[in-house]
Amino acid sequence: xxEGLNASPExxxxxxxxxxxxxxxxxxxxxxxxxIDSLEIFELxxxxxxxxxxxxxxxxxxxxxxxxDVDDEGGRVVVRFTPTxxxxxxxxxxxxxxxxxxxxxxxxxxKVDILISPGAxxxxxxxxxxxxxxxxxxxxxxxxxxxxxxxxxxLNA
Amino acid sequence: MEPSQQxxxxxxxxGHDEPRVWHVxxxxxxxxxASCAADRAIRLWAEDGDRAWACVAILTDGHxxxxxxxxxxxxxxxxxxxxxxxxAMIWRCEDGVFDCLASLEGHDNEVKAVxxxxxxSFxxxxxxxxxxxxxxxxxxxxxxxxxLHSHGADVKDIVWHPTDDVLASASYDxxxxxxxxxxxxxxxxxxxxxxxxxxxxxxxxADGAHxxxxxxxxxxxxWAGGPADAAPAAAAAPAAPAPAPYSYAQVASLxxxxxxxxxxxxxxxxxxxxxxxxxxxxxVCAIEATLPEPGSAKPASLRLVARVAGAHRGDVNSVAxxxxxxxxxxxxxxxxxxxxxxxxxx
Numbered sequence: 001x002x003e004g005l006n007a008s009p010e011x012x013x014x015x016x017x018x019x020x021x022x023x024x025x026x027x028x029x030x031x032x033x034x035x036i037d038s039l040e041i042f043e044l045x046x047x048x049x050x051x052x053x054x055x056x057x058x059x060x061x062x063x064x065x066x067x068x069d070v071d072d073e074g075g076r077v078v079v080r081f082t083p084t085x086x087x088x089x090x091x092x093x094x095x096x097x098x099x100x101x102x103x104x105x106x107x108x109x110x111k112v113d114i115l116i117s118p119g120a121x122x123x124x125x126x127x128x129x130x131x132x133x134x135x136x137x138x139x140x141x142x143x144x145x146x147x148x149x150x151x152x153x154x155l156n157a
Numbered sequence: 158m159e160p161s162q163q164x165x166x167x168x169x170x171x172g173h174d175e176p177r178v179w180h181v182x183x184x185x186x187x188x189x190x191a192s193c194a195a196d197r198a199i200r201l202w203a204e205d206g207d208r209a210w211a212c213v214a215i216l217t218d219g220h221x222x223x224x225x226x227x228x229x230x231x232x233x234x235x236x237x238x239x240x241x242x243x244x245a246m247i248w249r250c251e252d253g254v255f256d257c258l259a260s261l262e263g264h265d266n267e268v269k270a271v272x273x274x275x276x277x278s279f280x281x282x283x284x285x286x287x288x289x290x291x292x293x294x295x296x297x298x299x300x301x302x303x304x305l306h307s308h309g310a311d312v313k314d315i316v317w318h319p320t321d322d323v324l325a326s327a328s329y330d331x332x333x334x335x336x337x338x339x340x341x342x343x344x345x346x347x348x349x350x351x352x353x354x355x356x357x358x359x360x361x362x363a364d365g366a367h368x369x370x371x372x373x374x375x376x377x378x379x380w381a382g383g384p385a386d387a388a389p390a391a392a393a394a395p396a397a398p399a400p401a402p403y404s405y406a407q408v409a410s411l412x413x414x415x416x417x418x419x420x421x422x423x424x425x426x427x428x429x430x431x432x433x434x435x436x437x438x439x440x441v442c443a444i445e446a447t448l449p450e451p452g453s454a455k456p457a458s459l460r461l462v463a464r465v466a467g468a469h470r471g472d473v474n475s476v477a478x479x480x481x482x483x484x485x486x487x488x489x490x491x492x493x494x495x496x497x498x499x500x501x502x503x
Binding site for chain 2: 109111136138142
């Protein structure tokens with residue numbers, strides 16, 4: 001087995017978390033200010049495919065709603081994610097997929113930080129720094145090969 | 158203490174196709190502002206007869222990817238640009254037409270900054286490949302004078318000393334470096350440590366005796382120094398390695414200037430000597446440096462004097478104070494909202 005790849009990841013049940021009828025009514029009301037919350041962010045990222053498995057980030061427990069913090073007023077979103085193994089070679093790519101998905105989906109007033117769950121990766125600090133460097137991210141997204149891989153992970157997500 | 162000054166917006170320049178203007182640079186006369194963006198275009202802006210700002214030139218097919226920075230030659234008719242496409246290019250800009258004079262090729266990938274030396278003799282570039290290149294300009298030909306691999310990661314920005322052929326660079330490795338000419342060679346003379354994360358930008362004071370830098374760590378640091386007096390040390394310890402001919406040390410810092418990374422900093426060379434910053438919190442700030450008289454024991458200090466929250470609807474990527482020749486200290490800023498804004502002090 002190639003180091004840094006998890007051959008048999010543990011799978012987890014998908015969440016059946018839903019909004020209350022009241023919340024749904026507010027969401028549907030075009031005049032109500034649509035506050036972004038952690039469930040909304042989770043809905044956006046739960047279906048992203050893992051680059052090396054036919055599973056979603058939710059099924060692999062890489063993305064979890066409890067790892068998402070949203071301060072709608074302050075315009076800040078923090079998404080933490082947990083690679084399946086602490087030497088996961090795909091962690092940066094997964095983080096990039098999360099960033100691109102949120103970049104394409106959220107209004108620009110929201111500032112997004114993508115971080116590894118504390119202690120979940122051997123290179124946590126280096127990966128966090130890279131994922132939150134806007135210039136590196138912008139340059140990466142002008143690389144057609146890399147963008148193709150990211151788009152593949154985001155397909156149907 | 159609450160900021161005591163105000164910045165009042167006087168113009169909004171719109172035209173770049175895609176959101177995200179990366180950089181703005183004033184021409185030496187201050188009459189023209191150059192901008193570059195993710196749309197791969199370079200634009201020139203100037204005031205028309207009614208003193209209204211308008212785009213007077215567009216170059217759309219110069220680079221294959223994002224144009225990251227532009228820099229004017231001291232003569233004011235040549236412009237250098239650098240791009241994520243791995244090249245830097247030299248343009249003659251006359252009557253709204255860009256004429257390509259040279260393509261500087263050598264970096265492995267993204268070129269993140271380009272800067273023309275005040276003498277006009279050199280162009281410096283730096284990039285993702287961790288290197289700094291010095292190109293010598295002679296009769297419109299550009300030869301590689303040096304390639305330096307002093308930094309441990311991307312070199313984010315590079316600026317020239319206002320009078321000497323000395324460079325300062327800022328990096329993802331959290332450090333600044335001072336690069337000096339040593340005969341025909343160029344070498345790293347000093348490493349400046351003090352930031353806790355990526356250093357995004359830096360600027361010299363008008364006399365070159367100080368540098369300010371801004372960082373992902375949300376702080377602004379003031380450094381003081383210059384050419385070291387090498388003679389006494391060499392006499393005292395002849396066996397010791399020669400002291401760095403140029404060095405700077407931290408003399409003040411201002412934490413939490415912005416609540417997100419600070420992407421840009423500039424230091425006005427004339428007038429009030431204002432320091433301007435722009436950050437990922439959408440704000441533009443003005444900072445005043447109090448510098449001690451030579452021989453004085455009073456420490457140097459930095460003080461926030463103005464803050465415009467929501468200066469842009471998105472990160473502020475660039476700030477540039479108009480050169481003294483313009484006379485009004487106009488401040489230009491550019492951001493992720495695709496817009497360039499001009500500000501005057503009140």
